[in-house]
Amino acid sequence: MDGAEILLESLKQEGCDTLFGISGGAILPIYDALGKQSDIWSILTRHEQGAGHMAEGYARATGRVGLCIGTSGPGATNLVTAITDAFMDSTPTVFLSGQVASPNIGKDAFQECDIFGITMPIVKHSYMVKNTQDIPRIVKEAFHIARTGRPGPVLIDIPKDMGEREFQGAFEYPESVTLRGYQPDAPAADEQIRAAAKLIAEAKQPILYVGNGVNSVDAADELLAFAEKINCPVTTTLLGRGAFPGGHALALDMLGMHGTAYANWAMHESDLIIAIGVRFDDRVTGNPKQWAPNAKVIHVDIDPAELGKIRFAQVPIWGDAKSVLNQFLEVVPAKTHHEWNARLDKWKADAPLTYEKEGKLKPQFVLQELQKATQGEAIMTTDVGQHQMFAAQYYNPKHTRSFITSGGLGTMGYGYPAALGAKVGCLQGHRPDTDVWCVTGDGSFQMNLQELATGVLYDIPVKIAVLNNSSLGMVRQWQKLFYSKRWSGIDLAKCPDFAKVAEAYSATGVTITHEDEVADAIREAQKNPGTVLLNFLTDAEADVYPMIPGGKSVHEMVVDGSGNKIPVGGWGKTHGGNGNVADIKEALETATSGDYAGEWNDDLKAGQLKI
Numbered sequence: 001m002d003g004a005e006i007l008l009e010s011l012k013q014e015g016c017d018t019l020f021g022i023s024g025g026a027i028l029p030i031y032d033a034l035g036k037q038s039d040i041w042s043i044l045t046r047h048e049q050g051a052g053h054m055a056e057g058y059a060r061a062t063g064r065v066g067l068c069i070g071t072s073g074p075g076a077t078n079l080v081t082a083i084t085d086a087f088m089d090s091t092p093t094v095f096l097s098g099q100v101a102s103p104n105i106g107k108d109a110f111q112e113c114d115i116f117g118i119t120m121p122i123v124k125h126s127y128m129v130k131n132t133q134d135i136p137r138i139v140k141e142a143f144h145i146a147r148t149g150r151p152g153p154v155l156i157d158i159p160k161d162m163g164e165r166e167f168q169g170a171f172e173y174p175e176s177v178t179l180r181g182y183q184p185d186a187p188a189a190d191e192q193i194r195a196a197a198k199l200i201a202e203a204k205q206p207i208l209y210v211g212n213g214v215n216s217v218d219a220a221d222e223l224l225a226f227a228e229k230i231n232c233p234v235t236t237t238l239l240g241r242g243a244f245p246g247g248h249a250l251a252l253d254m255l256g257m258h259g260t261a262y263a264n265w266a267m268h269e270s271d272l273i274i275a276i277g278v279r280f281d282d283r284v285t286g287n288p289k290q291w292a293p294n295a296k297v298i299h300v301d302i303d304p305a306e307l308g309k310i311r312f313a314q315v316p317i318w319g320d321a322k323s324v325l326n327q328f329l330e331v332v333p334a335k336t337h338h339e340w341n342a343r344l345d346k347w348k349a350d351a352p353l354t355y356e357k358e359g360k361l362k363p364q365f366v367l368q369e370l371q372k373a374t375q376g377e378a379i380m381t382t383d384v385g386q387h388q389m390f391a392a393q394y395y396n397p398k399h400t401r402s403f404i405t406s407g408g409l410g411t412m413g414y415g416y417p418a419a420l421g422a423k424v425g426c427l428q429g430h431r432p433d434t435d436v437w438c439v440t441g442d443g444s445f446q447m448n449l450q451e452l453a454t455g456v457l458y459d460i461p462v463k464i465a466v467l468n469n470s471s472l473g474m475v476r477q478w479q480k481l482f483y484s485k486r487w488s489g490i491d492l493a494k495c496p497d498f499a500k501v502a503e504a505y506s507a508t509g510v511t512i513t514h515e516d517e518v519a520d521a522i523r524e525a526q527k528n529p530g531t532v533l534l535n536f537l538t539d540a541e542a543d544v545y546p547m548i549p550g551g552k553s554v555h556e557m558v559v560d561g562s563g564n565k566i567p568v569g570g571w572g573k574t575h576g577g578n579g580n581v582a583d584i585k586e587a588l589e590t591a592t593s594g595d596y597a598g599e600w601n602d603d604l605k606a607g608q609l610k611i
């Protein structure tokens with residue numbers, strides 16, 4: 001066998017069924033071997049970044065390790081965004097990069113670049129193959145590292161001659177891995193579990209704050225059982241969507257910058273935060289000094305570096321969410337919190353998500369219709385921007401691994417390739433018959449729309465909803481709120497006609513301008529067996545609310561941009577106010593003075609921003 005055949009045999013031993021990538025000079029030996037086999041589905045993408053996000057989407061939807069390949073030099077550097085994205089969102093992935101032949105390394109050879117060095121800060125681990133016979137061990141270790149502990153990307157850089165060189169010995173794939181100093185799955189200490197149980201028993205206003213760590217170990221069932229056992233409300237991060245069923249009586253939905261008012265208020269009022277698989281991200285905490293001031297913290301995380309990183313935890317627990325939740329279920333007695341939950345129910349009723357209904361087609365309305373049509377059964381991927389936040393707010397995935405978005409890096413161009421990867425995972429039998437929708441913006445979609453060719457060529461039927469507001473909407477919203485509407489670099493009015501673009505790639509494209517066309521368009525797309533792009537021409541003035549400005553606290557939350565809904569009798573009361581408009585205006589005035597002066601725009605100061 002030559003090195004390339006050894007590599008493919010090793011990948012098969014790992015159970016790989018799909019690889020996304022683009023060929024090139026240095027990786028030719030591996031593509032040559034790929035062409036001679038049919039066990040691994042080799043999907044040729046149109047850009048290496050697309051391939052990387054497909055591997056991520058595949059991994060996030062299935063829980064398996066996503067596999068991606070690119071050639072040396074520009075092929076490898078095109079992978080860098082996807083590798084960073086996988087690193088930030090702890091997505092189990094292996095990236096194979098071609099490298100120039102060993103004798104040429106360090107000589108500025110054609111398409112040489114030090115991808116090993118470039119990616120050093122953004123991988124969980126990396127390898128450069130120096131001996132063909134090392135390939136099975138390297139592959140075994142790479143997959144083990146990618147999927148265990150806090151998952152993440154692993155790079156294997158393969159010089160061209162390593163793929164070509166013959167190896168005379170018998171192929172042997174290691175059965176197990178032992179890596180000195182790497183013991184990622186230590187069981188949580190019993191004393192910590194007992195200490196947590198004590199805090200839970202004492203708490204009167206607890207809240208479960210859960211994130212990707214729950215989805216990534218498929219611990220949604222355990223979370224549901226535990227939340228119900230201790231009668232504790234649950235709020236999820238952006239990447240935690242799907243970890244807890246939307247619509248459940250204990251669901252507070254997403255928290256943070258664009259989270260629900262009731263989730264943020266509940267967090268502020270809580271006396272105990274049970275944080276599971278979350279990292280107290282700044283989009284959640286805003287100003288960490290003012291965040292949840294009265295709460296003790298139990299923090300469960302598979303990565304000990306996260307414990308106490310942002311917020312001191314009275315009980316830090318090093319362990320994976322599934323095992324720790326099972327330990328909690330054994331040890332923690334059942335409880336009720338009637339008074340606390342009744343208060344939260346009132347807040348939910350007083351301050352639901354809402355939006356201005358008048359005028360042009362609203363993106364929120366499209367999401368509501370998508371929710372109705374799919375019943376939360378579909379996998380939804382998103383890009384980055386306002387549409388991402390609307391999707392997180394209005395789409396309630398029924399299942400774990402069903403809301404796939406770029407959270408940490410916030411990568412525009414992620415959504416459609418990630419959707420293709422997720423759908424490939426479904427087609428490969430890991431989640432058969434699951435529909436995949438990509439909700440994207442007109443800016444984001446243009447960053448990787450070339451992958452329509454991949455979707456159509458390989459018959460990967462993803463449905464795409466472009467919420468087309470002819471602008472970089474999220475940037476526009478910030479310029480509206482914080483830069484006195486000095487529009488700069490946001491106008492996408494010269495967008496192509498996306499429906500025609502879809503047709504140019506032999507997909508189906510439809511443009512929708514009115515509310516009454518939305519439901520039918522979605523239904524038709526669901527019935528269509530191929531790739532469908534729905535180009536929704538939406539209102540550019542529809543902004544994302546609630547909003548807690550970056551670095552600020554819940555006191556500065558703008559509840560509703562439309563002026564339709566003020567949380568009367570709501571949270572303001574608990575803070576000595578009367579919960580009415582004046583109360584909220586006062587909060588906004590605080591936001592425009594002192595430390596915050598100059599950050600809110602003139603409209604807001606003049607009281608013209610409707611609240």
Ligand SMILES: Cc1ncc(C[n+]2csc(CCOP(=O)(O)OP(=O)(O)O)c2C)c(N)n1
Nearest residue numbers: 385386387410412441442443444472473474
């Ligand atoms: C690759 C990349 N470049 C720039 C940004 C900064 N950014 C964040 S949101 C956004 C606008 C997104 O516009 P669009 O995709 O049209 O979505 P919308 O906000 O209009 O829904 C930009 C430019 C980013 N997140 N990613």
